[in-house]
Amino acid sequence: MRPSRPMTRPRRSLFFKYFITLFVAVVVPLMLGSATEAWFAFRDNRLYLNEILQVEARSAADRIQAFTDGIRDQLGWVVQFPWTPGEDDRRRIDGLRLLQQVPAIVSLSMVDPDGTERVFVSRVSMNRTGRGADMSADPAVVGARANKAWYGPVHYRRDSEPYMQIALAGNRAAAGIVVADINLKLIWDIIARIKIGDTGHALIVDDTGRLVAHPDISLVLRSGAGAGDFDRLKSAVSQAIGSAVSTTGEDGKPVVALAVHAPNLGWTVIAEQPVPEAHESIRAALWRSLILIAIGVVLALVLAYWRACRMWGPIRQLENGVERIGMGQFDHRITIQSRDELEQLAIRFNQMAEELGVSQHKSERINRLKQFLAPQVAELVEHSDQRLLDGQRREVVAIFGDLRGFTAFSAQAEPDVLLAVLRQYYEAIGAVTARHEATLIRFAGDGVMVLVNAPVACANPADRGIRLAIDMQAAVQSLSSTWYAAGCAMGFGVGVAMGTATVGTLGYQGRLDYTAIGSVVNLASRLCSLADDGQILLDAAVTEHIKGSFALTSIGERPIKGYDRMLEIFSVVRMYASASSGLVGPAAEPCLKRPRPGLELAETA
Numbered sequence: 001m002r003p004s005r006p007m008t009r010p011r012r013s014l015f016f017k018y019f020i021t022l023f024v025a026v027v028v029p030l031m032l033g034s035a036t037e038a039w040f041a042f043r044d045n046r047l048y049l050n051e052i053l054q055v056e057a058r059s060a061a062d063r064i065q066a067f068t069d070g071i072r073d074q075l076g077w078v079v080q081f082p083w084t085p086g087e088d089d090r091r092r093i094d095g096l097r098l099l100q101q102v103p104a105i106v107s108l109s110m111v112d113p114d115g116t117e118r119v120f121v122s123r124v125s126m127n128r129t130g131r132g133a134d135m136s137a138d139p140a141v142v143g144a145r146a147n148k149a150w151y152g153p154v155h156y157r158r159d160s161e162p163y164m165q166i167a168l169a170g171n172r173a174a175a176g177i178v179v180a181d182i183n184l185k186l187i188w189d190i191i192a193r194i195k196i197g198d199t200g201h202a203l204i205v206d207d208t209g210r211l212v213a214h215p216d217i218s219l220v221l222r223s224g225a226g227a228g229d230f231d232r233l234k235s236a237v238s239q240a241i242g243s244a245v246s247t248t249g250e251d252g253k254p255v256v257a258l259a260v261h262a263p264n265l266g267w268t269v270i271a272e273q274p275v276p277e278a279h280e281s282i283r284a285a286l287w288r289s290l291i292l293i294a295i296g297v298v299l300a301l302v303l304a305y306w307r308a309c310r311m312w313g314p315i316r317q318l319e320n321g322v323e324r325i326g327m328g329q330f331d332h333r334i335t336i337q338s339r340d341e342l343e344q345l346a347i348r349f350n351q352m353a354e355e356l357g358v359s360q361h362k363s364e365r366i367n368r369l370k371q372f373l374a375p376q377v378a379e380l381v382e383h384s385d386q387r388l389l390d391g392q393r394r395e396v397v398a399i400f401g402d403l404r405g406f407t408a409f410s411a412q413a414e415p416d417v418l419l420a421v422l423r424q425y426y427e428a429i430g431a432v433t434a435r436h437e438a439t440l441i442r443f444a445g446d447g448v449m450v451l452v453n454a455p456v457a458c459a460n461p462a463d464r465g466i467r468l469a470i471d472m473q474a475a476v477q478s479l480s481s482t483w484y485a486a487g488c489a490m491g492f493g494v495g496v497a498m499g500t501a502t503v504g505t506l507g508y509q510g511r512l513d514y515t516a517i518g519s520v521v522n523l524a525s526r527l528c529s530l531a532d533d534g535q536i537l538l539d540a541a542v543t544e545h546i547k548g549s550f551a552l553t554s555i556g557e558r559p560i561k562g563y564d565r566m567l568e569i570f571s572v573v574r575m576y577a578s579a580s581s582g583l584v585g586p587a588a589e590p591c592l593k594r595p596r597p598g599l600e601l602a603e604t605a
Helices: 014-079 088-101 139-147 184-192 217-221 227-238 280-326 341-370 375-382 406-412 415-435 461-485 519-530 540-546 586-591
Strands: 105-111 117-122 149-151 155-157 161-169 177-183 201-205 211-213 245-248 254-262 267-274 392-404 439-444 447-452 491-508 511-517 536-538 552-559 566-572
Touching: 014 088, 014 105, 014 161, 014 177, 014 184, 014 201, 014 254, 014 267, 014 280, 088 105, 088 117, 139 149, 139 161, 139 177, 161 184, 161 211, 177 184, 184 201, 184 211, 184 217, 201 227, 211 217, 227 245, 227 254, 227 267, 280 341, 392 406, 392 461, 392 519, 406 415, 415 439, 415 447, 415 461, 439 511, 447 461, 447 519, 461 491, 461 536, 461 540, 461 566, 491 519, 491 540, 511 519, 519 536, 519 566, 536 540, 540 566
Parallel strands: 491 536
Antiparallel strands: 105 117, 105 177, 149 161, 155 161, 161 177, 201 211, 201 267, 245 254, 254 267, 392 447, 392 491, 439 447, 491 511, 536 566, 552 566
C-alpha cells in the first residue's frame, strides 16, 4: 500500500472557531440587550425624575401662592368699608383680630385715602391710633394704588429672619390701604414637608437670588449668606425652562434640579435631588445587567466549550480514523453517540472501513493467488467457491523445469548479472504459465514447478500440460540464445508427469502456499533431472493421453529414484517454436539439440 502523506494541520483550530462563534452568538445579543435595556431605563428614569421634580416644585409653588393669597384675602376684610371719622378704634380692633387669625402677620398699618397712617398694630411694637406719618410716597402704598395688591421684596430684620410686605387697596379708594409685614419663616413648614426621594428637597429663591425658604432653616436665618450660590443655582436651573438639569447644588455636590416660577411673588421654587440618589435605580439596573452579563458570559463560556467539544471531539475522531485508515488499519472503528448527523457519519465511516477491509482482504487474497495462479485463474478462484483451495485429492499434471549449466554460471557471474538472468527467466516462465492458465507453485533458484488441473479443473489437462511445457521450452531457449551470445552457456530441461496428488494450501499464519504432494510430483521432478537441454521428458500416464496429438518418442526404460522398477520414459519431438503454432513433429527433429561449450547436460537443480 502506498504510504500516506503527512496531514497538514489547519492554521486555526476548529475547536477555537466553534468556541468563538458560539461564545459571540450568546454574549453579543446578551450585551446588546442589556445595553438597550440600560439606555431605555436611563431615559425612562430621566422622564420619571423630571416628572417628580416638576410635580414637587409645582406643588410647593402652589402652596406658597395659596399662603400669600390667603393672607391677601384676610387683609381684604379690613379695607372693605370706607374710612369715616371716629372709627380708628374699631379698625384697631379689626387689626388685632387679624393678627390673631393670621400668625404670619407681624404688624399692620392702615392708611386712609389721603395716604396718612391711621392705625398701627404689631406683635413686637406698641400699637397706635390717630393720624400718624404720611405714607403716600411709600412703595407699598404706591404699588397697592397701582395694582390693588402689592408684594414687596424679601428683607431681613436684624439680618436673620426673612420678611416681606403685602399691601392691599380696598375696592373703593375711600376704603384706604392696608400694609402688612409678613414673617416668611412660616413658609419653612411648607418647604420642610416636601421630600423627594430620601434626601431630595425644595427651596425658594427670590428674584435677587436670596434664599427665602429651605428645609435647613439655619440657612434661611443666616440672612444673605451664600446668596451667590443660590443665585448661580437659580440661573443654571432656570435656563432649562421647566426641564430637569444636572448641576451643582448649594453645597457643591452634583444634583438634578428643576425650577418653577411662582407668579405674583417673583420667586423661583427649585426642587433638587442628589445625582447618586436620582440615578440609584439606574445604577441598580446597571448592576443587575452586569450581573446578568457576567452570568451569561460564564454560561456562554461553558455552553460554547461544551458545544465546541461536542463538535470538535467527533471531528477529531473522524480525522484520526481517516489517518489510521490511510495507514491501512481497516479494523479501526470510531464511536460517536450524539444522536445526530455526526453519529450517522460515524456509522457510515465504520461501514466504509469494514468494506475497505473486506476489499483489501480480497485484494490480498487475489494477489497471493496470483503468485502461483494465472491472474484470470486467481480471479476465478476468488469469486468462486473458497473451498477450491482446501486440501483434496486431484488428478494433476505436474511440470518441473530446470536450467542446465546454472551452477557453473552462478559460481562465476557477478550478483547483478545473476539476478538479471534469473529475472528474465522468471518473467518468461510466468508469462507462459499465465497464458495457459496453469498454477505456478514456486520458483526454487533455477527450478520451477507448475500444476495443471488444480486448483481449477480444466478439460484435457494432459494436452494443456504438454503445450505449456513446449511453450516454456521455447521461451527459455529463446533466452538461452541471448545468454549464449553474451557468454552464458545455459540450457533448459523439462519433466512432465500425470497422476493423483493431494493439493491445497500449506504454511502458517501470514504465509500460505498452494502446493501438491504425491508420487506424481516426485516423478516429474526426477524426469526433469534426467532431461537434457531442450528435452521434455514424459511418463507413461501423460503419453497415454496425448499420443495421438503430439509426436513422441520412447527413450527406453530408466531407473527412477524412489521406484523399485524401471519406468519407460518418453520425449517430445519438437522444434523451438510455440506449440500453439502447430510446428511440432518429426520435421523438427534436427533442432532437438544444440550443444554448447561447457554445458552440463545431466545437471539437476
